[in-house]
Amino acid sequence: MSAEMILFFVFAAIAVAGAIALIVLREPIHSALALILVMVSLAVLYLLLGAEFIAAVQIIVYAGAIMVLFVFVIMLLNAREEERTNASRMARYAGLPLGMLLTAQLAYWVAHGWPQGGVTQAAAATSTRALSTMLFRVFVLPFELTSILILIAILGAMVLAKKDF
Amino acid sequence: MVPIPYYLVLSAILFGLGVVAFVFKRNIITIFMAIELMLNAVNLAFIAFAKMLGQLDGQVFVFFVIVVAAAEAAVGLAIVIQIVRNRQTLNVERVNLLKF
Numbered sequence: 001m002s003a004e005m006i007l008f009f010v011f012a013a014i015a016v017a018g019a020i021a022l023i024v025l026r027e028p029i030h031s032a033l034a035l036i037l038v039m040v041s042l043a044v045l046y047l048l049l050g051a052e053f054i055a056a057v058q059i060i061v062y063a064g065a066i067m068v069l070f071v072f073v074i075m076l077l078n079a080r081e082e083e084r085t086n087a088s089r090m091a092r093y094a095g096l097p098l099g100m101l102l103t104a105q106l107a108y109w110v111a112h113g114w115p116q117g118g119v120t121q122a123a124a125a126t127s128t129r130a131l132s133t134m135l136f137r138v139f140v141l142p143f144e145l146t147s148i149l150i151l152i153a154i155l156g157a158m159v160l161a162k163k164d165f
Numbered sequence: 166m167v168p169i170p171y172y173l174v175l176s177a178i179l180f181g182l183g184v185v186a187f188v189f190k191r192n193i194i195t196i197f198m199a200i201e202l203m204l205n206a207v208n209l210a211f212i213a214f215a216k217m218l219g220q221l222d223g224q225v226f227v228f229f230v231i232v233v234a235a236a237e238a239a240v241g242l243a244i245v246i247q248i249v250r251n252r253q254t255l256n257v258e259r260v261n262l263l264k265f
Contacts, residue, residue, distance in 0.1 A: 008167045012175045019182035019202060028194050028255075035198050038179070042205055045175075048167065049216045054227050058208075061231050066201065066238045073242045074194055077249050082191050082256070095188060103181025110177040114170055134221050135228065146232045153236035160243035 008048060011041040028079040032070050039063040053128040172213035179206035192255050193248065197241055204234050 014037060021034035039062045046055035135143055183203035190196050208227045215223025245255075252260060 002166070004167055008171065012171075015175065016178055016182070019179055019186070022195075022198065022202065023182065023186045023189060028192050028198075031190075031195050031198055035202060038202060039205060042209055045172065045209065046212055049172065049212050051212050051215070051224050051227075054208075054212060054224050057228065057231055061235060062201075062205070066235055069238055069242055070194065070198060073245060077194075077246065077255065079192065079194055079255055082195075092189075095185075099181070099185035099188065102184060103178055106177040106181045107174045110173045111170055131221050131224055131228075135225055139225050139229075142229060146229060149236055150232065153239050157239040157243040160240065161246050 004048060008045065011044045011048075014038075014041040015045070026081045028074045028082075029071065032067060032074060035070075036063050036067050039067070053131055169213050169217045173210055176206045176210040176213065179203075179209065191257055193245055193257050193260070194242075194255060196257065197238070197245070201234065201238070204230060 018034045018037035018041065022031045022038070025031050025034060039058060043055045043058040043063070046052075046058060180203050183199050183206060186199035186202060187196055190199060208230055211223040211227045211230070213223075215221060215227075248260060249255060254260070
């Protein structure tokens, strides 16, 4: 087993464990920390796949900015442990097996939906320079549109969070 | 070299766990986090396909997904703050004004 395989299995296990912890833990702040664990281990997997820039963006934007926003709101609203209701008790007995079944089905069909003989991996031209060239030549219009989207999102968030909305 | 289907199976498992969390959790902030988990799972599939096909389109897509997720988180959490101000609860079962 090569070093890459070992790295893959270690961080895949951490990611799946983090996702399960997100479901099992009842305090929102613990769920948020579990989600950060998933995101960091996914960044390592991106590095294994040769996507260095996306791995950096994953750490900076996702684990950094977005999750800090989540943790900030959890602290701001003083979110405590979830209340248990009748519906959530029913969900545990009926929903948990069905959810696991869905996950297993998804994984099974993805694993078996491949032609026999395996998949060839093309030699990828994965450098940050090539990515930026593509971003600012081929995808320049969507790139500019996302800046407008972000602007509208900032305005929307400010208006929504105002006291007398 | 890790075979690409391994990544796709991991992506499917994470997506399934995200769906389970989305359906299970009663806290509106945790439901938001489940959506982020599903977006992350799809991002992993995109990057795996980009590697498989030797093209960078998948990575550019992931970049845009991350940008849109940031916008979505900002607006969504503002809505959450507004809900808590109006109803004093984070439990989605108590936010049922439109429920039939």
